[in-house]
Amino acid sequence: MSERSFTISVPATSANIGPGFDVVGLSLSLYLTLKVTITPPTQSTPPRPPVLTYTGEGADEVPLDAYKNLTTRVALYLLRCHDIPKFPTNVSIHVDNEIPFGRGLGSSGAAVIAGVLLGNELGQLNLPQTRLLDFALMVERHPDNVTAALVGGFVGSYLRELDQAATEAASVPLSEVLPEYPPDAGEDWGLDPPQPPLGIGHYVRFGWSKSIRAVAIIPRFELSTATAREVLPLEYSRKDLVFNLQRLAVLTTALAQEPPDPELIYEAMKDRIHQPYRKTLIPGLPEVTSRITPETHPGLLGICLSGAGPTILALATDGYEKIAEDARAIFREKGIEVDWKVLTVVGGSSVKKTEV
Numbered sequence: 210m211s212e213r214s215f216t217i218s219v220p221a222t223s224a225n226i227g228p229g230f231d232v233v234g235l236s237l238s239l240y241l242t243l244k245v246t247i248t249p250p251t252q253s254t255p256p257r258p259p260v261l262t263y264t265g266e267g268a269d270e271v272p273l274d275a276y277k278n279l280t281t282r283v284a285l286y287l288l289r290c291h292d293i294p295k296f297p298t299n300v301s302i303h304v305d306n307e308i309p310f311g312r313g314l315g316s317s318g319a320a321v322i323a324g325v326l327l328g329n330e331l332g333q334l335n336l337p338q339t340r341l342l343d344f345a346l347m348v349e350r351h352p353d354n355v356t357a358a359l360v361g362g363f364v365g366s367y368l369r370e371l372d373q374a375a376t377e378a379a380s381v382p383l384s385e386v387l388p389e390y391p392p393d394a395g396e397d398w399g400l401d402p403p404q405p406p407l408g409i410g411h412y413v414r415f416g417w418s419k420s421i422r423a424v425a426i427i428p429r430f431e432l433s434t435a436t437a438r439e440v441l442p443l444e445y446s447r448k449d450l451v452f453n454l455q456r457l458a459v460l461t462t463a464l465a466q467e468p469p470d471p472e473l474i475y476e477a478m479k480d481r482i483h484q485p486y487r488k489t490l491i492p493g494l495p496e497v498t499s500r501i502t503p504e505t506h507p508g509l510l511g512i513c514l515s516g517a518g519p520t521i522l523a524l525a526t527d528g529y530e531k532i533a534e535d536a537r538a539i540f541r542e543k544g545i546e547v548d549w550k551v552l553t554v555v556g557g558s559s560v561k562k563t564e565v
Contacts, residue, residue, distance in 0.1 A: 211249070212246065212247065212248050212249065213246070213247045213562075214244070214245060214246040214247070214562075214563045215245050215330055215560055215561060215562040215563060216242065216243065216244050216245070216560070216561045216563075217242065217243040217245070217323055217326045217327060217330070217558065217559070217560050218240050218241070218242050218558060218559050218561075219240065219241045219242075219319040219322045219323045219326070219358050219558045220236040220237060220238065220239065220240055220241075220319070220357075220358055220361065220555050220556075220557065220558070221236070221237045221238075221239035221240070221241075221307070221308040221314045221315050221316070221319060221358075221552075222234050222235060222236050222237060222314065222315030222318055222319070222353075222354045222357040222358050222516075223235045223237060223313070223314060223315065223423065223425075223515040223516055223520075223522050224313075224315065224351075224353040224354050224357070224515070224516040224517075225353070225480070225483065225513065225514065225515075225516060226363075226460065226478065226513060226522070227456065227457075227460065227477065227478030227479060227480045227484075227511065227513040228452075228453040228454075228456040228457040228460065228477070228478070228479065228480045228482070229353075229365070229457050229460070229461075230453070230480070230482045230483050231351055231352075231353055232353060232365055232366070232367070232457065233353060233363065233364065233365045233366075233415075233457070233461070234315075234353035234354050234356060234357030234358075234363075234364055234366070235357055235362075235363050235364075235423070235554060236357045236358060236361045236362060236364075236554060236555050236556070236557060237314070237423055237425070237552040237553070237554065237555065238552045238553045238554075238555045239307040239308050239314065239550070239552065240307050240308070241304070241305075241306050241307070241308055241316075241319040241320065241323055242304070242305045242306075242307075243280070243302055243303070243304050243323055243327060244302070244303045244305075245300065245301070245302050245303075245327065245330070245331075246300070246301045247297050247299060247300050247301075247331070248299040248301070249299065250298055250299055256298035256299060257298060257299055258275065258296065258298075259275040259281065259296045259300040259301070259302060260300070260301045260302070261273045261274075261275055261278060261281060261302050261304070262301075262302070262303045262304070263303075263304045263305075263306070264303075264304070264305050264306070265304075265305045265306035265307055266306045266307060266308055266309050266310060266316075267306055267309075267310045267316070268306070270310070271304075275296060275302075279317070279320045279321065279324065280304070280320045280321075280323045280324040280327060281296075281302070281324065281327070282324065283320070283321055283323075283324025283325055283327075283328065283344075283345075283348055284296075284324045284325070284327040284328035284331060285328065286324075286328070286344070286347075286348070286402050287324070287325055287328030287329065287332070287334075287344050288328050288331060288332050289400055289401075289402050290344070290402055290404055290405075291332055291334055293331075293332050294400055296331065297331055300331065302327070304323075309427060309520075310431060311431030311432055311433055312427050312428070312431065312432070312515075312518075312519060312520045313432070313514065313515040313516035313517050313518045313519060313520040314425065314427075314515060314516065314520055315354040315357070315358060315516065317349065317354075317434075318345075318349055318354030318355045318357075318358050319358050321345050321348050321349045321355055322341075322345055322355055322358045322359050322558055323558075324348075325341045325344045325345050326341065326558060326560055328344075329341060330560060330562075338359065338360065339408065340407075341359065342355070342356065342359055342409070342410050342412075343405040343406065343407065343408065343409050343410070344405055345359065346368070346405065346409045346410050347403070347405040347409075350368075352366040352367065352368055352410045352412070353366055354516065356410060356412045357557075358557065358558060359557050359558055360412065360414065360557040361414075361555060361556035361557030361558070362414045362415070362417060362554060362555075362556065362557070363414065363415045363416070363417045363461075363464060363554060364412050364413065364414050364415065365412060365413050365415060365461065366410055366411065366412035366413075367410070367411055367412075368409055368410055369408055369409060369410070369411055415461045415462075415464070415465060416462075416464070416465025417464055417465055417554050418464060418465055418466060418467055418468070418469050420467070420468065420469065420526045421464065421469055421510065421524050421525070421526060421554070422524070422525060422526070422529060422551050422552065422553060423522055423523070423524055423551070423552045423553070423554065424522070424523040424524075424525055424529050424532050424533050424549060424550075424551055424552075425515065425520055425521075425522060425549060425550045425551075425552055426497070426520065426521040426522075426523065426533055426536045426537070426540075426547050426549045427519075427520045427547055427548045427549060427550070428491070428493075428519040428520070428540060428545050428546070428547050429545070429546045429547065429548065430519060430545070431519075432490055432491065432517060432518050432519045433517075434516070434517045436490065437483075437487055437490060437517035437518060438517070440486045440487060440489065440490060441482075441483060441486050441487075442486065445481075445482065449481040449482065450482075452479075452481050453480060453481060453482050456476070456477040456478070456479060456480075457477075459473065459477040460474065460477040460478060463477055464524070468526070469510050469526060471503035471509065471510050471511075472503065474510040474511045474524065475502065475503050475509070475510060475511045475512075477511065478510075478511030478512065478513050478524070480513065480514075483514070483517075484498070484513065484514050487514060487517070487518055490518065490519070491514070491518050491519045492540075492543035492544075492545060493539050493540045493542070493543040493545060494514065494518070494519075494521070496539045496542070496543075497512065497521050497536050497539050497540070498512050498513065498514075498521070500535075500539060501523065501532060501535060501536060501539075506525075506528050506531055506532050506535065507527065507528055508525045508526050508527030508528030508529070508532070509523060509524075509525045509528065509532055510524040510525055510526065511523070511524050512524070521536060523536070529551045533549035533551075536549070537549065
């Protein structure tokens with residue numbers, strides 16, 4: 210058996226894009242990259258457990274134990290669902306991460322997709338993309354981020370209504386899908402994980418104008434998705450639901466048109482489902498989204514919260530620096546510093562193999 214190596218790249222994502230709460234996602238040019246090498250054991254290199262190293266965003270807080278790290282736990286879950294009880298011996302995984310944690314740019318979704326791709330390659334399972342998505346959705350129950358990270362581009366997705374048996378399988382608590390390994394857990398612990406139903410998630414890729422860039426305005430504080438969801442109401446008025454549905458129907462076509470129409474897109478990126486309720490968690494959000502407009506900032510198309518926040522996403526064809534710096538000034542009025550990046554919409558995850 211020869212040494213085997215491969216590289217996994219998974220893009221960042223932005224979900225919701227204004228009115229598309231839990232529906233649409235966008236893949237962006239920041240990456241989570243795994244460089245993996247599997248070395249056959251020899252007399253001089255006896256079998257050893259996985260070695261995990263990490264650089265980039267979150268390097269000082271990510272666990273390097275393969276039984277505690279999210280990506281490797283997802284990989285092990287997929288392996289065990291295919292009767293492979295443990296990692297191959299002598300696996301080295303180096304992770305380099307460009308995606309900020311807890312900022313609404315899909316860091317956890319990227320880690321989950323990296324995990325299913327890692328498990329697929331370690332086990333040489335050759336699973337189709339649709340089945341990989343099933344496994345991802347057993348861990349990350351909202352399809353918008355993980356679908357965009359896997360397939361790339363501007364995508365809409367939904368979870369299929371399932372029969373009773375499949376519904377029960379898809380409703381297994383996350384603690385049973387990815388159990389927390391106790392300190393004394395051996396290789397035989399947790400060998401029978403729940404299998405995902407077939408065809409949980411479905412998606413469609415929308416068009417996207419090549420002239421549009423995404424300006425990510427990233428406040429220097431984290432906001433967990435769980436916290437951001439807690440402030441949302443359990444019920445909405447018909448008026449607010451219709452408001453979002455009308456705009457989403459327009460937005461998915463408007464962002465593909467050439468040239469993009471700022472007046473059409475700016476209005477179509479407004480939202481009444483999540484942004485109004487999250488403004489209490491993100492000082493400066495109402496001011497940024499109302500004071501930065503196509504009239505004040507030529508080149509701007511629309512502006513919204515990225516995912517659960519706190520990142521603000523501005524779609525534009527020009528004037529990127531002025532948009533970002535004026536947003537920075539507004540956040541500074543609230544005592545908050547930001548970083549910003551101009552990103553492009555990219556393709557999905559990739560795996561590049563190298564036989565040594």
